Amino acid sequence: MKPKVAFFDFTGCEGCQLQVISLGDELLQVLGLIEVVNFREAISDKRDDYELAIIDGAISTEEDIKRIKAIRKQAKVLITIGACSSLGGVNCIRNFHPKEFLLKAVYGEQAQHFDTIPARPIWAEVPVEYQVRGCPINQGEFLKVITAVLTGRQPVIPNYPVCMECRSKENVCLFDKGMTCLGPVTRAGCGAICPSYGNFCWGCRGLVDDPNETSEKELLKKHGLTPEQVIKAFRFGCGFLEG
């Protein structure tokens, strides 16, 4: 019997689900291996007898917490896709601002109707088996993880910095162009797509396990920086990093 799979979304932009839909032909192949019982973006009928749940988006209301707990109860395996669900993502920016200020700015005097809580990743509420990171997810990596899970293998997620991928693409390092880049402390796996398109890495895949011991320390030192300083430089601009 084909494993039953459900997709659920929490607070996010749905870009990650769109990445899944955009897989096209490969999506059809994956669909051949599974039975999708719940996917709001693509099917209207829903069932709750899934074994594998694929989650995107962050937790941002009390209601979300109840929902994710119910999903966890049903699912044997839980995969989170995207920075929102795996790291909290851009939603965490608001954690740096007083809640009252934000609610007022967005919803005016009706603010008290909204029960928002500080945004947090899924794993902050329930155990998660696998994470596919990135904002948005990298399609190739999603396919790798899902096929590994379906065939009972352990997916391999890199724990080296984006710089390694960046150099193999022979990009000119952005530090040499006077910019700052989070590549030295960010987990690779995206093919260093941002620096390859001339823009800095802003850490959407999260940090490597031990950012202070990054193999790119020398690179940072050359530009008068420590891992802590680059991380700090980004924390205020964007909110991917746990802080």
Next chain:
Amino acid sequence: MISSRICGICAVAHSSASLRATEAALGITPSEQTVLLRKLNLDGEMLQSHILHIYFLAAPDFLGVGSVIPLAETHPEVVKRAIRMRKLANDLCCTIGGRHVHPISAVPNGFTKLPAIEDLLVYKDKLEQSFEDLNASVELLKGVKLTVFEHPTEYICLTHHDEYAVYSGDILSSVDGITPLPEYKRKINEQVISYSTAKHAHTGQGSFMVGALARFNNNYDKLKPQAKQVAESLGLSHPCHNPFAITVAQLVETVHFTVAAIERIGKLAEQGIREEDRSYKIKAGQGVGAVEAPRGTLYHDYSYNKAGEITAANCIIPTAQNLANIEFDMRAILPEIWDKPREEITLTLEMLVRAYDPCISCSTHMLEVEFE
């Protein structure tokens, strides 16, 4: 950069509106090349989004299957065609912005990496070849009998004297004409504000429609002739007051933006693509940027302080603008279908909501009808 994370499905539109607001605030005038590339990127997003809607959301209704997954079994050739067409549009966006969901290289006053013209020319050929698929799509919609429902409303979109507006222009209403973009609040903000997020309160202010059908109605004379032809062959009269016809208007636009994209690539090839000076000065200021996203006009409004930090931001998305009009239509259609079987009532209402193509993020299958 963060702005495109508002909506992954129209990320190019958000990124473009955001860049335009920033440029208006800082007094930056991007080059002709930058504008052409941004428009081409928007063409691509329009195509991929419309195709997603026509084939993944509307077609299962038209062909009488529950959703796109069973459709892959009953009509594999239709799904394959949809995938082919979307991939082409998506790849075009990737070539320009590095990625479709959350473009990377589009920044104020230019691109951090410019596409090579040879790479774009590949898409010109492919777009030209895509007319076969477009014609097949027209045939698909020809076979569909739309729910008959005449319900005029106010139609609002951007308008521009040179072309079928997508990237720039002022606000055009079918009721009271033009409002200059910087004064958008006078026209749009007040009407939308009371519908924001989960609220469904009614203000008594009139509702209005944005998106493909609004653009078709307001800017018809700027459509490419090929698109007008398709409108005619599908029986889409101008103006059209049937919200169920939004899907048809999307297909008409799909043809228009395919032709527009081909022409823009041709123009870029003539001019050549070259590196330009992207520098600009930071200053305090306020600016509004608006573009036509697939689902309608999208407004961004930013204020910057002297240090170049954003101190205030306002953003009005198409679905927020359409919500009141969806309610307005529902109230009007219910008495007409009330004596039908329940399943049919629910389906008709669902099809109405789906026709508006509310950003899938909010409300695709949101409908739960309560019978009393």
